[in-house]
Amino acid sequence: MRLKSKVALITGAGSGLGRAIALAFAKEGCAVGVNDLRVEAADAVVHEVRALGGTAHPLVADVADSRAVSEMLTRHMGALQSLDIVVNNAGIGVMEDHVRANVDAMIGDLVTTGRTDHVPEATSTMQDEHWRRTLAIHLDGTFHCTREALKIMEPARHGSIINMASIAGLTGIMAMPDYSAAKAGIIGFTKSIAREVIGRGVRVNAIAPGYIDTPLLDALSDTMKQSLIAQTPAGRLGTPAEVAATAVFLASDDASYFVGQVLSPNGGLYI
């Protein structure tokens, strides 16, 4: 029970990593505010937590919308009365259709011949709306939730914030410049505010997972999934539970001297 009597808010907790973190936190004795854009997804995870004997409350909001996030924090405090931990996890991983078609062709080439003429022109063809939506959810969303959380945590002189980055933010992923930029931005944001708020008792860290088996990867073709596994020295995708274990550690007092760090459960993909 490493998080006994704590209260967390987890964004994008209706699926994948956020869901796994919500369940892992609940097993450690933590009450969870379950944010998601999708009502049914948030409700389903709230039911799962309650079935474990835990406490959970659904918080439907778009993290890209600053006013909705402010209202969400008010609802969270009304329902759960406290905020010790925030996990900024909500995200999307979408490629524009014409890019995805070329990525498949590129990987097909690389798998069969080891070379390719199909490196997609992702950046020169990218629509403003696509770029903005990715940055708005990942980077603006992380900022919005962090700002509102700090209004509660700094006066309390206590808290832990965990931001979900990605291997994409450490190395850059071909054909996903928007996603890579957003995740690198989250790492820079994490390091900056970690220095700013540690003196007021709030620890901020990030997790940068490699490729993890969640619904986010369902949009990928089998060829692309096989290529991700082939790139990973561990020879498999990570599990949501492996990332959730990292989040439990960072949220707990075991990580009391971790400030502005980026932990990367990645199967040896990036060392």
Ligand SMILES: NC(=O)c1ccc[n+]([C@@H]2O[C@H](COP(=O)([O-])OP(=O)(O)OC[C@H]3O[C@@H](n4cnc5c(N)ncnc54)[C@H](O)[C@@H]3O)[C@@H](O)[C@H]2O)c1
């Ligand atoms: N799966 C991976 O391989 C992987 C690797 C590294 C980082 N990540 C990151 O982990 C996070 C979670 O990804 P996942 O794999 O669990 O994906 P997922 O698609 O399974 O879950 C993401 C959840 O976020 C929600 N969401 C999307 N936009 C939102 C918004 N604007 N407001 C609130 N909720 C919103 C979705 O409804 C969904 O339930 C993302 O930030 C992703 O970039 C994933």
